[in-house]
Amino acid sequence: METGTIVLDDLSGGFDLQATLESGQTYQWERADGRAYEEGIAHGGEQWYATVVPTGVLDGEATRMGRMEREPAASIESRSRESSDDDPSGGDESGGGYEVIRARQLDGALQWEATTDATPYLRYLLGLDDDLEAIVDRGPADPLLERAYERYAGLRIVRDPPFPTLISFICSAQMRVLRIHRMQRRLAQEFGEEVEFDGRTYHAFPTPEGLASASESELRELSLGYRAPYVKRSAELVAEGSAHPAEAGEMDFEDAREYLKQFVGVGNKVADCVLLFSLGYLEAVPLDTWIQTAIAEHYPDCEKGSYAATSRAIREAFGEYAGYVQTYVFYYLRTGGE
DNA sequence: TATCCAAGGTAAGTT
């Protein structure tokens, strides 16, 4: 086990681990005590979180910010899969091809325990190099947003691996955040590879092949409901090599969204979630029910009828980092703000 | 205790 610390003091705009992980943008982390996010500690409490990511998600060069310098996630994830396939020995232990990372925030630092040097992973996965002060400055001067920024100062946009993000947001349709988490955990337990770390067994998110080979009824048994065939068919598209969500990462925004919509169960909203929470398109604004309500109340002029038109209008209104605005507002509204 | 309803939407079928 390796351990380390990332000092957060000199980070532009600070950092809030709990807000970042519990704000509904990522379903790849779990609390180390095994409890669900919403039945526990008060905000600001100290807590370990754990995630499992494919080896090479970063390729060692990832600390980037924003769209212009976005890491081409396509090559990253596919390279990691290839390298793990090409490594017959599997390296050290069971679960070769994956890294386990545990992290907690304490005393102005992000402490980690992991199977590898987790610092570059965490900088990338948690958006630590986003210039949060600039992002806040350039957001619209809206009272609602001001309150959200104040309550959850330091919340950052994650960059999760593309395939798990695609699947988890396919599962998110008509679901509550708590249940989405539960579904992803069950998927990992049933179909994900076991990874040993520090005397505990973790489960990686399933591979495309793993989910493609699951039967629809097996997936329905995990309470996926009508999303089960969507997950299976989308996983098949990736497994057979005809498409990969990471490919979208090298396209212009609206082209990328259209590309993602070829996956089954992916419409405009889910596509925007993948663009924002995995591929680093910080201008993406997933138009879910919460945000649509907020738009109706605070930005009625942006309601244009169609998703595409409203999306353009709200991106114009929210500015260059519209996705950040969306994420703060979503979490703030969902946790009782108004 | 029983019943109802909505949850971070999308696909498929009609006008």
Add this chain to the structure above:
DNA sequence: AACTTACCTTGGATA
């Protein structure tokens, strides 16, 4: 293209 409707499941609200 715009508009309807069906879709699984379940936690939480209402009677």
